[in-house]
Amino acid sequence: MIATPYLIGALDIGSTKTCAVLGELLLSGDGPAQVKILGVGQVKPNGVRRDAVSNLEETTEEIRQALKQAELMAGVQPRGLYVGISADYVQTSTSNGVVAIGADEIDEDDLDRVHEVARAVVVPPDRELLHVIPQDYSVDHRGGIQYPVGMLGTRLEAEVFMVLGSGAAARNLRKAVSRAGYEVVQLVLNPLAAGLAVLTPEEREVGTAVVTIGGRMTEIAIFHEGKIRHVTVVPCGGVSFTNDLVKGLGIPYAEAEKVKERHGVATTRLADSEQTIDVPGPAPGARKHMPKELVAHIIEQRMDEVLSLVLQEIERAGFSNRLGGGVVLTGGGASLEGTLEVAHSVFTMPVRCGAPGDGLSGLADSVRRPKFATAAGLLLFGAGRIREGLGNGRGSTLRALARVGGWLREFF
Ligand SMILES: Nc1ncnc2c1ncn2[C@@H]1O[C@H](COP(=O)(O)OP(=O)(O)OP(=O)(O)O)[C@@H](O)[C@H]1O
Numbered sequence: 549m550i551a552t553p554y555l556i557g558a559l560d561i562g563s564t565k566t567c568a569v570l571g572e573l574l575l576s577g578d579g580p581a582q583v584k585i586l587g588v589g590q591v592k593p594n595g596v597r598r599d600a601v602s603n604l605e606e607t608t609e610e611i612r613q614a615l616k617q618a619e620l621m622a623g624v625q626p627r628g629l630y631v632g633i634s635a636d637y638v639q640t641s642t643s644n645g646v647v648a649i650g651a652d653e654i655d656e657d658d659l660d661r662v663h664e665v666a667r668a669v670v671v672p673p674d675r676e677l678l679h680v681i682p683q684d685y686s687v688d689h690r691g692g693i694q695y696p697v698g699m700l701g702t703r704l705e706a707e708v709f710m711v712l713g714s715g716a717a718a719r720n721l722r723k724a725v726s727r728a729g730y731e732v733v734q735l736v737l738n739p740l741a742a743g744l745a746v747l748t749p750e751e752r753e754v755g756t757a758v759v760t761i762g763g764r765m766t767e768i769a770i771f772h773e774g775k776i777r778h779v780t781v782v783p784c785g786g787v788s789f790t791n792d793l794v795k796g797l798g799i800p801y802a803e804a805e806k807v808k809e810r811h812g813v814a815t816t817r818l819a820d821s822e823q824t825i826d827v828p829g830p831a832p833g834a835r836k837h838m839p840k841e842l843v844a845h846i847i848e849q850r851m852d853e854v855l856s857l858v859l860q861e862i863e864r865a866g867f868s869n870r871l872g873g874g875v876v877l878t879g880g881g882a883s884l885e886g887t888l889e890v891a892h893s894v895f896t897m898p899v900r901c902g903a904p905g906d907g908l909s910g911l912a913d914s915v916r917r918p919k920f921a922t923a924a925g926l927l928l929f930g931a932g933r934i935r936e937g938l939g940n941g942r943g944s945t946l947r948a949l950a951r952v953g954g955w956l957r958e959f960f
């Protein structure tokens with residue numbers, strides 16, 4: 549195996565697939581990090597996983613296999629991995645800190661101090677602090693300041709967004725990764741990664757919800773003024789569509805999954821009312837014909853429900869009138885043709901489907917699908933961290949990040 553100076557390993561353990569992506573950070577100026585994709589591996593579990601690591605042995609084996617595939621393609625082997633954690637296993641909150649400014653002008657040390665104060669909250673024993681993301685600052689009670697260094701004042705206040713993960717989920721993920729022979733560099737909130745992979749910096753700035761329709765879950769993250777502001781989940785996803793087809797068509801799960809991926813569309817408007825599909829009948833070896841329109845109808849009902857629940861969550865979070873960029877749908881569940889049509893009828897804001905691609909080169913085509921949004925985002929997150937470490941100390945990096953949009957101004 550050859551050495552790659554800035555190798556990044558990303559691992560997404562989803563409920564319907566485990567995916568590893570290896571890439572190399574390209575050092576190219578000040579803009580968002582650019583990553584050359586070197587290898588991709590994907591393994592499907594037997595059935596749908598119920599929780600973070602429901603069967604440690606099986607998950608460990610999937611991690612091994614996914615990484616082996618990616619390593620063979622890449623010709624390199626990572627040791628540490630950026631590993632995604634589902635939004636279902638985190639709680640978020642905001643916290644404030646205030647410090648007095650000694651000299652007149654606010655400097656990097658003042659910023660460090662105010663972050664320290666803001667994040668000094670008691671973490672319950674069954675929780676782990678995953679991310680602390682500064683949101684806004686106020687100087688002498690004047691709020692809405694994005695980057696206070698260099699300003700004059702006597703009182704600096706910071707608001708930080710804290711992401712606390714379930715201790716058990718975090719432990720299980722680390723255990724599975726370490727048994728597979730790797731180590732977790734950092735656990736990263738899945739929808740934070742998805743937001744990096746499929747939203748443009750402009751979308752993150754003007755306000756956009758990234759909605760990842762996965763297998764078991766739909767994860768929602770709202771970005772506004774360049775930062776993640778709200779995270780939540782809707783407890784249904786692609787697997788719900790399949791389960792509905794199991795019940796509606798009276799066929800086994802694996803068959804329903806095939807029907808969905810081969811013939812499924814998310815709206816009856818796209819289904820030919822004359823056409824039928826051939827599926828297993830009730831007796832062994834028997835077949836029966838089901839109208840394509842029925843398949844579409846079943847999926848449409850559920851898609852409408854999932855997206856309506858997403859809208860409710862956006863409204864509940866108080867962001868429905870603040871999303872200039874609207875909603876970007878991604879995740880495997882958003883691959884269904886007609887998803888956008890249903891979304892247009894649910895949301896009264898701009899909607900598009902997003903797949904990774906920006907900031908990626910090399911074998912980027914192999915991840916240019918909605919189901920790879922989280923994995924690609926984990927890679928971009930890792931790239932950002934490595935680049936941060938290359939800066940001359942935190943100060944210069946922070947200044948660089950502030951210039952490029954500052955999404956990653958966080959301290960772990
Ligand atoms: N081409 C496709 N057409 C329809 N559905 C698809 C397609 N590709 C993937 N899916 C569906 O997407 C879902 C999986 O999406 P994804 O890979 O994003 O989820 P996951 O990461 O495994 O799960 P989660 O993040 O919820 O734990 C499955 O239900 C699968 O059937």
Ligand SMILES: [Mg+2]
Pocket residue numbers: 560561562563762763922
């Ligand atoms: Mg996923």
